[in-house]
Amino acid sequence: MAWQNPWYDAALAHHTPEGFRNPEPELRQPGDLQRWRRERKADHLPLPPQAGYPAFIARWYQESDLGGDDDRIWWLGHAAVLMRLNRRYILIDPALSARASPLPFAGPQRKTPAPLHIAQLPHLDVVLISHNHYDHLDRPTVKRIARHFPDAQFVVPLGMGTWCRKRGVRHVTERDWWQSIDIAGVTLTAVPARHWSMRTFWDRNRSLWCGWVVRNQNVNFWFSGDSGYSENLLEIAERLGPFNLAALPIGAYAPKWFMRGQHMDPDQAVRLWQAIGRPLTLPIHWGVFELADDPLDEPPAALAQAMQSAGEMDSRFVPWRIGTSRSLRNSDSDVS
Template sequence: MAWQNPWYDASKSHHTPEGFRNPEPETRQPGDLDRWRKERKAQGLPRPPQQGYEQFIAQWWQQADLSGSDNRIWWLGHAAMLLRVNQRYILIDPALSKRASPVRFAGPQRKTPAPLQIRQLPQLDYVLISHSHYDHLDRPTVRKIVARFPQATFIVPLGLAPWCKRQGIRHVTQLDWWDSTRADGIDFHAVPAKHWSMRTFHDRNRSLWCGWVIVTSTTRFWFSGDSGYSESLYEIPRRLGPFNVAALPNGAYAPKWFMNSQHMDPDQAVKLWRHMAQPLTVPIHWGVFELADESLDEPPEDLARAIAASGEDNGQFSPWRIGESRPLP
């Protein structure tokens, strides 16, 4: 018998009887994946950073400093983030292993070190996961969290709770788009993203993908997760903004003809940033894994060009070093 979506709601456009989908039309065509693989192999892409990997690490990496007690946000590389709010610690998409892969001997390999390890965290209260891909939901990191912080609550999109339970996670809350949960004076909202999910050859789009909005008395933070650009995303700041801090994708966008259905490019990220009144914004999804055709050092350069072209550089949307932190506005 074919798998049936147990959360199916016919009134919701992103639900299907077999799983989930993006409301926007699919732009990829059959054969595009093979075409992309052949083109990147023929062109020898991605290429190393212009000054080499060691110089890239020296320029764009630092050890995370967890001292202090103020409300603060860290970028941990790729899409991994850490927040300290209301004396609570929140991890988002913590993929800290050497590979983004189901196996240890193959798959995308880290080119920059993780700026911290789970054992270095003084406490951990909540873990947010945006979707099931290995560069966001990393089983070895999750197992370390379970061992050190068994009381941590995982908040995940629909369909990922069963996987979490199999890893020994005790406290799991799963949400649909626009659902929310509240704990310790913090509101967690699951919000739409334009992406997809897959962890095995048999579960494509059987779990949902999402972004997250975290709201406290002083902070409104939008983490977009992995998302292609869509004007439907404007509904998020309309409903839950204004935001004083955000994290938007800035990597894995080349070639645009193939990647734009699932990842924003810097021009699109800047367009979205301008729409939400230009808050402090962390460019994410770059600097660690070579998942597309651009080199590791291209996203910062392309973002700088996009910001300059917008004519609205207020210093609030610029690349951070991996491991860097700043006080929450």
């Protein structure tokens, strides 16, 4: 018997009887994946950073300092983000292993070190996952969390609860787009993203993908997760904004003809940032794994060019070093 979506709601445009979908049209055509693979192999892409990997690491990486007790956000590289709110720790998309792959010996390899290890955290209260791709949902990291912090609460999109429980997670809550949960004074809301899901050859789009809005009395943070650009994303700001903090993707966008339906490029990220009111924004989804044709050092340069082309000189949307943090008491200062 064919698999049927147990959460299916015919009134919701992103639901199907077989799983989930984007409301936007599918931009990829049959044969596009094979074409991309042929082209990147012929052109020997992606290229290394212009100055080489050691120089890139020296420029863009540092170990994380978890000192203090103020509300703070750390970028852990790629899409991994750590927040401390109300003295509680929230970890988002923690892919901290050596590869973004089901195999320990093959697949996209980490090019910059993880700036911290799970065991370094003083405690961990909440883990948010945006979707089930290997660069966002990392089995070894999840198992380490379950072992070190068995009381941590995982909040995930629909369809990911069983996977988490099989890896030792004791407390897991699934949410559909626009559904929320309150945990110790922090409201967590799953919001739309333009993406897809797949972990094996048999489960394409059987689990949902999402972004997250994290809100307490002082911080209103939109973590976009993986997403192609869509005017539909503006509804998130309309319904849950204004935001004073965001994380928007700027990498893994090349070639644009192939990636545009699932990853926005820096020009689109700047346009979205302007539309949501120019909050302090952490550029994510770059600097660690070579998932597309853009070199590791291209996204920050492309973001600077996109800001200049848009007539923006604002320091609230500039690249951060992997491992750095920013106090949320004053979101325009105190970087460490």
